[in-house]
Amino acid sequence: MPPGFWVGGDRQAGWDDIGVVAEGFGLPPVDAPSADFYGLWLGAAGWELRAPAAAGFTPLRLDFSLGATATRLRQAGRKQPLARAVGLKPGHAPKVVDATAGLGRDGAVLAQLGCEVLMIERSAVMALLLRDGLLRTAPAPVAERVSVLQGDARHELAQLARDADVIYLDPMYPHRSKSALVKKEMRMVRDLVGDDPDAGDLLAAALASGMRRVAVKRPGGAPALPGPAPLGCVEGPNTRYDLYAPQADQPSS
């Protein structure tokens, strides 16, 4: 947890809920947000992440019914690179473990397309925002097919491989620029959770799990994750999906 982290909210939004969440983080609940540190605030529309004023980020609430996220869900198609990367085909919607859930957007698209998706997120803050956003705002096909597990996927994947078809990974890529391609929300998440320097270990855990297919999202032009070379890839406009098949057969894209 970042130094000075706090949990609070509007009393009318549910003081009991605020107390339960604050206790989970080992903190006393507050009824006024701090402008100096990161914190979680419960308002009428749900839980949001607030950044220190000096960071210049607007509060982050995960809403799957609004804006670019809703458009992505409405326009989701089986031929898009993300869908092809996980092996989605007519008549076959694989069960996906999204082991780097983050803002939940890729996982929600896959659920919209018919996949059952288990999202794993190691940041307790992000997992809370994700669960709350899905509960309050996800369209029915997504809400029905998605579940969220808070934990470090490196330690969970071996157990889960038997019940799924594909592991999907999208670890943070350490962009140094503030380019428009790196959306402000993701910059805020990175500020909070860091750069995922252990992404190579996560890939190793995915490959050791025995899952038939592992797909890793990378920015176009970025190197593959440290570890064995991918066996194939699916190219998107700004993004590449590296494909691995731990059990011999080459994944078809």
Ligand SMILES: C[S@@+](CC[C@H](N)C(=O)[O-])C[C@H]1O[C@@H](n2cnc3c(N)ncnc32)[C@H](O)[C@@H]1O
């Ligand atoms: C780039 S974001 C993923 C964005 C996501 N694909 C989306 O569509 O919103 C990476 C996320 O993976 C999480 N993460 C990284 N390593 C993890 C691990 N070993 N286990 C669980 N979560 C992890 C980070 O905390 C971060 O929230």
